[in-house]
Amino acid sequence: MDLGYTYSQAVAEASRCLLCHEPPCSAGCPANTNPGKFIRQLRMRNLKGAIATMYCNNILAASCGVLCPTCTLCASGCTAQGLDRPIDIGGLQRFLAEHSWEIGFRPIQAAAPNGQKVAIVGSGPAGLMCAAELAQRGFSVTLFERLEKPGGVLRHLLPEHRLSAVFFDREVKMLADLGVEFKCNQTIDGRAGLDELLAQGYGAVYLATGAWEAVRLDLPGADAGGIQGAMGFLARSKREPQVVKAEVKDKQVAVIGGGDTAMDVAVTAQRFGARDVYVLYRRSYAQMPGNPEEKLEVMQEGIHFVMLTQPLGYTSENGRVNGVKVLRTRLGDPDFGGRRRPEAIPGTEHVLPADVVVEAVGLKPGKGLKGFDGLKVDASGRVVVSEAGETDIANVFAGGDAVRGAALISHAIGDGARAGRAIADALLGGE
Amino acid sequence: MPVTKDLSVEMCGVRFPNPICLSSSPVSNTGEMVGRAFDAGFGGVAFKTIGKGDIKIIHPAPRMAGYDYGNKKLVGLQNVEQISDRPLDHNLRDIRYLKKNWPEHVVIASIMGFSNDEWRELAIACQDAGADMLELNFSCPHMTVEGSGMKVGQAFDLVEKFSATVKAAVTIPVLAKMTPNVTDITEPALSAKMGGADGLAAINTVLGLTGVDMKNFIPSPNVGGMGAYSGYSGPAVKPIGLRCVAQMAQHPDLGLPISGMGGIETWIDAVEYLLVGSTTLQITSGVIHYGYRMVEDILEGISYFMEDHGFDHISDFVGKALPNVVSTDHFDLGRQGIAQYDLDRCIGCGQCHVVCQDAGGQCLTWNSATRRPVMDESRCLACMICSFVCPVSKPPMITYKEVPGKPEVMPPPSL
Numbered sequence: 001m002d003l004g005y006t007y008s009q010a011v012a013e014a015s016r017c018l019l020c021h022e023p024p025c026s027a028g029c030p031a032n033t034n035p036g037k038f039i040r041q042l043r044m045r046n047l048k049g050a051i052a053t054m055y056c057n058n059i060l061a062a063s064c065g066v067l068c069p070t071c072t073l074c075a076s077g078c079t080a081q082g083l084d085r086p087i088d089i090g091g092l093q094r095f096l097a098e099h100s101w102e103i104g105f106r107p108i109q110a111a112a113p114n115g116q117k118v119a120i121v122g123s124g125p126a127g128l129m130c131a132a133e134l135a136q137r138g139f140s141v142t143l144f145e146r147l148e149k150p151g152g153v154l155r156h157l158l159p160e161h162r163l164s165a166v167f168f169d170r171e172v173k174m175l176a177d178l179g180v181e182f183k184c185n186q187t188i189d190g191r192a193g194l195d196e197l198l199a200q201g202y203g204a205v206y207l208a209t210g211a212w213e214a215v216r217l218d219l220p221g222a223d224a225g226g227i228q229g230a231m232g233f234l235a236r237s238k239r240e241p242q243v244v245k246a247e248v249k250d251k252q253v254a255v256i257g258g259g260d261t262a263m264d265v266a267v268t269a270q271r272f273g274a275r276d277v278y279v280l281y282r283r284s285y286a287q288m289p290g291n292p293e294e295k296l297e298v299m300q301e302g303i304h305f306v307m308l309t310q311p312l313g314y315t316s317e318n319g320r321v322n323g324v325k326v327l328r329t330r331l332g333d334p335d336f337g338g339r340r341r342p343e344a345i346p347g348t349e350h351v352l353p354a355d356v357v358v359e360a361v362g363l364k365p366g367k368g369l370k371g372f373d374g375l376k377v378d379a380s381g382r383v384v385v386s387e388a389g390e391t392d393i394a395n396v397f398a399g400g401d402a403v404r405g406a407a408l409i410s411h412a413i414g415d416g417a418r419a420g421r422a423i424a425d426a427l428l429g430g431e
Numbered sequence: 432m433p434v435t436k437d438l439s440v441e442m443c444g445v446r447f448p449n450p451i452c453l454s455s456s457p458v459s460n461t462g463e464m465v466g467r468a469f470d471a472g473f474g475g476v477a478f479k480t481i482g483k484g485d486i487k488i489i490h491p492a493p494r495m496a497g498y499d500y501g502n503k504k505l506v507g508l509q510n511v512e513q514i515s516d517r518p519l520d521h522n523l524r525d526i527r528y529l530k531k532n533w534p535e536h537v538v539i540a541s542i543m544g545f546s547n548d549e550w551r552e553l554a555i556a557c558q559d560a561g562a563d564m565l566e567l568n569f570s571c572p573h574m575t576v577e578g579s580g581m582k583v584g585q586a587f588d589l590v591e592k593f594s595a596t597v598k599a600a601v602t603i604p605v606l607a608k609m610t611p612n613v614t615d616i617t618e619p620a621l622s623a624k625m626g627g628a629d630g631l632a633a634i635n636t637v638l639g640l641t642g643v644d645m646k647n648f649i650p651s652p653n654v655g656g657m658g659a660y661s662g663y664s665g666p667a668v669k670p671i672g673l674r675c676v677a678q679m680a681q682h683p684d685l686g687l688p689i690s691g692m693g694g695i696e697t698w699i700d701a702v703e704y705l706l707v708g709s710t711t712l713q714i715t716s717g718v719i720h721y722g723y724r725m726v727e728d729i730l731e732g733i734s735y736f737m738e739d740h741g742f743d744h745i746s747d748f749v750g751k752a753l754p755n756v757v758s759t760d761h762f763d764l765g766r767q768g769i770a771q772y773d774l775d776r777c778i779g780c781g782q783c784h785v786v787c788q789d790a791g792g793q794c795l796t797w798n799s800a801t802r803r804p805v806m807d808e809s810r811c812l813a814c815m816i817c818s819f820v821c822p823v824s825k826p827p828m829i830t831y832k833e834v835p836g837k838p839e840v841m842p843p844p845s846l
């Protein structure tokens with residue numbers, strides 16, 4: 001992670017803000033963060049007020065400051081673009097958070113206990129935000145996490161260069177300060193596990209299990225060694241970086257896909273010492289989903305973007321992959337999503353040599369929800385919920401990627417907050 | 432919510448929910464506007480100066496000009512606005528409206544008479560309308576009506592006379608609003624006290640001339656081809672306002688509570704004015720720049736400041752800086768020092784070297800290879816101008832360091 005703003009840089013950037021009436025930035029955040037207000041507060045040297053404004057809606061304000069694709073969210077409507085460039089809202093948000101850690105300021109507090117318990121399954125952004133919302137309303141909250149540490153994607157998948165563990169620890173500490181209890185290495189195992197929680201006196205359960213199952217391409221030859229899904233690759237890169245480094249060092253790595261996950265895989269492989277990293281994508285650069293700023297940075301890292309290229313299968317030798325069979329495409333008419341559809345160009349088949357292949361073509365809730373009988377899910381395995389986040393099972397709520405499929409941190413934060421309020425209303429309303 | 436402290440204050444026996452008030456100006460021009468300011472968080476208002484109406488008031492057009500510095504807008508504000516042009520009756524109705532709907536908030540009626548009788552009649556009318564206090568405008572520097580405003584404030588006997596007239600007519604507390612455009616602001620302040628004033632308000636605008644147009648040589652604001660010496664306000668005048676308030680607060684024979692103003696924008700400005708002896712505060716230019724919403728950050732900031740310092744009431748720190756404000760003959764000249772450089776953070780612009788050569792003690796030489804200044808501490812005047820131009824701030828890269836026993840430094844003769 002590069003360094004954030006110093007105080008004077010932050011003040012200089014904040015003084016570019018036009019202090020808009022009805023600030024568009026504040027209307028652009030799925031997590032309801034209020035930049036229009038916190039930037040004004042920073043500008044008026046009310047730093048603590050700014051920090052409080054930021055954290056009251058978003059318990060991961062610092063991480064969001066670093067990771068949000070602001071150019072498509074808050075900053076997309078920034079009126080400063082009418083003069084030159086948008087305000088670096090993410091940078092200011094990160095500065096305020098780091099400043100609060102530096103001065104030891106605690107912007108939010110737990111309320112006096114109301115005697116009720118809530119269980120949260122999964123400690124990604126959605127679960128953490130729901131926990132913060134409930135703790136501030138006096139609930140005793142327990143977070144159950146399958147893995148050894150809390151944080152979901154941010155802890156276990158995002159490469160260190162995107163979000164450092166030390167940085168993230170400081171932010172998650174705020175939840176411990178709110179009295180939230182973390183139970184890690186505890187999988188809530190299907191419907192039985194859920195019912196057990198309800199039987200233990202938890203008034204409600206929030207399912208925030210994320211979308212951790214990598215979609216696989218199912219191409220011929222995929223059983224060769226060295227071919228893997230993105231989630232496994234990223235998780236192993238964080239858990240056992242030395243092993244993955246040894247696997248990719250001086251190798252040709254092919255990453256299939258064009259989204260944020262593909263970008264993270266590609267940069268990780270490159271930084272781990274791969275000789276060449278190819279991103280194979282069947283449409284072109286403009287159609288690649290994901291954060292436009294990040295795409296540029298990744299290209300500048302020296303990753304090869306091989307566009308208009310459709311994988312057909314794998315070649316191998318002695319059971320290990322040694323190439324991706326590909327075909328050139330051209331762009332046809334837009335599909336139902338509005339992006340131009342790739343069309344195969346016959347006769348262009350060829351093999352791109354590769355020693356390691358990572359398929360990064362999509363994520364779905366799958367795994368985390370295995371065995372939750374009675375939970376209504378849609379065709380892609382996403383939990384179906386009401387506006388307030390209620391599932392079909394009484395007192396069970398859900399949100400984040402488990403409901404949306406692969407989305408953004410800010411969406412998960414917004415969901416967590418909404419569910420926290422809905423749970424509080426449901427549990428306190430009856431009294 | 433963020434304001435956790437009790438910010439209420441008392442001035443001349445009147446309780447303010449918080450010390451931040453609108454000052455008398457366009458920001459306090461109508462009841463509807465002031466009501467919104469109260470809802471936004473202001474604790475009181477000095478309503479736009481009310482006149483009797485016998486002499487018709489017409490505002491020059493345009494009535495203001497902004498003063499920018501570099502890319503900073505509105506560092507200062509120049510205005511030629513007159514007192515209220517509204518009928519007396521409308522202003523009195525607005526005072527009633529405010530006291531009816533916001534009884535806890537303080538309404539100070541600012542008045543200006545053009546004769547002794549007018550002062551009396553206005554004072555009584557405003558008291559009858561429900562004003563909590565009066566503020567006597569002895570200080571508008573650009574009245575088109577001859578012999579009024581600042582002209583009164585500069586004629587100390589008139590300050591005393593009109594103060595006495597008003598005091599004899601009403602029972603509510605009376606503040607005298609002072610002009611900084613005098614040699615020593617405590618003199619007219621003493622006259623106001625002699626006349627019976629219960630408190631002081633300062634500063635009104637500083638007489639200024641903001642600039643001259645390069646094409647037609649007309650000063651701004653350009654009022655039909657002419658400009659005038661007129662009222663300058665905003666952040667640029669804060670040092671003058673702080674000085675005036677401190678001088679009045681320190682004067683041994685005055686002892687009157689002060690409503691301080693001049694360039695307040697942030698909670699830091701507000702706290703500074705309180706530390707030099709203001710009991711309440713007033714704002715115009717800041718609102719002209721940011722709108723009423725600015726008050727929220729001032730109140731929050733003061734509350735956080737009080738938490739940090741363990742103050743429970745604003746009165747705990749009013750005037751706390753005054754013992755540290757002295758005349759220069761009290762300085763200990765035996766204590767000398769140097770400018771200390773944290774060169775690890777230097778980015779190599781060399782501005783320090785330029786100004787040290789041309790305006791300082793020539794103690795810095797410049798290493799072109801490393802692009803860093805090299806200091807000869809024995810020649811440093813500790814004038815600190817290098818730190819003023821150094822772009823590496825917060826925390827500053829160049830700081831003053833006292834050096835015990837260091838002799839004072841003088842440049843040698845050139846030949």
Ligand SMILES: Cc1cc2nc3c(=O)[nH]c(=O)nc-3n(C[C@H](O)[C@H](O)[C@H](O)COP(=O)(O)OP(=O)(O)OC[C@H]3O[C@@H](n4cnc5c(N)ncnc54)[C@H](O)[C@@H]3O)c2cc1C
Nearest residue numbers: 122124125126146152153188209210368400401407408409
């Ligand atoms: C590689 C990658 C990069 C991304 N980059 C960005 C980005 O730059 N910006 C952005 O805004 N978004 C990004 N996203 C998306 C973002 O991370 C997700 O939208 C967000 O993390 C979803 O939050 P969540 O709380 O729903 O789930 P997750 O963060 O996925 O957390 C779910 C947690 O639940 C736990 N869990 C699952 N099942 C169980 C169970 N049965 N019992 C106990 N615990 C369980 C999991 O171990 C996990 O810790 C990225 C996603 C990926 C995969």
Ligand SMILES: Cc1cc2nc3c(=O)[nH]c(=O)nc-3n(C[C@H](O)[C@H](O)[C@H](O)COP(=O)(O)O)c2cc1C
Nearest residue numbers: 454455456480510634635664665693694714715716
């Ligand atoms: C446009 C304008 C009109 C003003 N009118 C009045 C007035 O009618 N009566 C008065 O006492 N002061 C008047 N003032 C002075 C302000 O009340 C205040 O004393 C001064 O502007 C300094 O405070 P500030 O720097 O916060 O603006 C006026 C100031 C401005 C800018």
